[in-house]
Amino acid sequence: MRFNKLMIILIMNCLVGLAAAQTGNWGLGPHLFVSLPQSGFDNLSRDGEGIGVKAFYRFNNDYLSLRGDFAYLSYGERREAQMVNIGYGLITRRNESFQFTLGPQGTIRSGRMTLYAAGMAGIYNYRTVVTYEDYYSYYPYSDTSSSQTKWGWNGSAGLLIDLGIGPHMDLGFKYQRILDVKTSTGNGSYQQDASDYAITLGVVFFVQ
Secondary structure: HHHHHHHHHHHHHHHHHHHHHHOOEEEEEEEEEEEEEEOOOOHEEEEEEEEEEEEEEEOOOOEEEEEEEEEEEEEEEEEEEEEEEEEEEEEEEEEEEEEEEEEEEEEEEEEOEEEEEEEEEEEEEEEEEEEEEEEEOOOOEEEEEEEEEEEEEEEEEEEEOOOOOOOEEEEEEEEEEEEEEEEEEEOOEEEEEEEEEEEEEEEEEEEE
């Protein structure tokens, strides 16, 4: 009998904890995303993937939040044959970026569903990694990289789904633009804005 009472108390405490977690002002969670380069940038980079963390603070009106994102994105490799200083070889180029953005987020909640939209801006550290390989054996014999820090912005929208167990599922869509980045290819260097669409999937935990 005492054991049953302890179990009931424990379950009630867990339910109270989950309720508090779902109504907390702070939201935090990891997410994965797939990137689709656009507007000429797709000629320099293939589709990519990344991982990130988002955090936001919901103000008392529950409709407006301040959100910050930190993410790493690696675009797909492009490989081409080219004459190099030691003979014919393969050159593989990969573009990647580390991103930190901050901005307002608006939300509309209906039952277990919460729609959100955010406009954010911040710093993007953009890198190009070049690997030189032997044409016949694919043996890499040289790596070079260049790094540049640029301003950028993004707009995102998505849906939070309350799973009833604490965390919320987070489905999102993002358009982002990195301003005036320089990308090198076998045909020369290009300086332009790098834009892409991203589809995101993650979870969000709410805490007090």
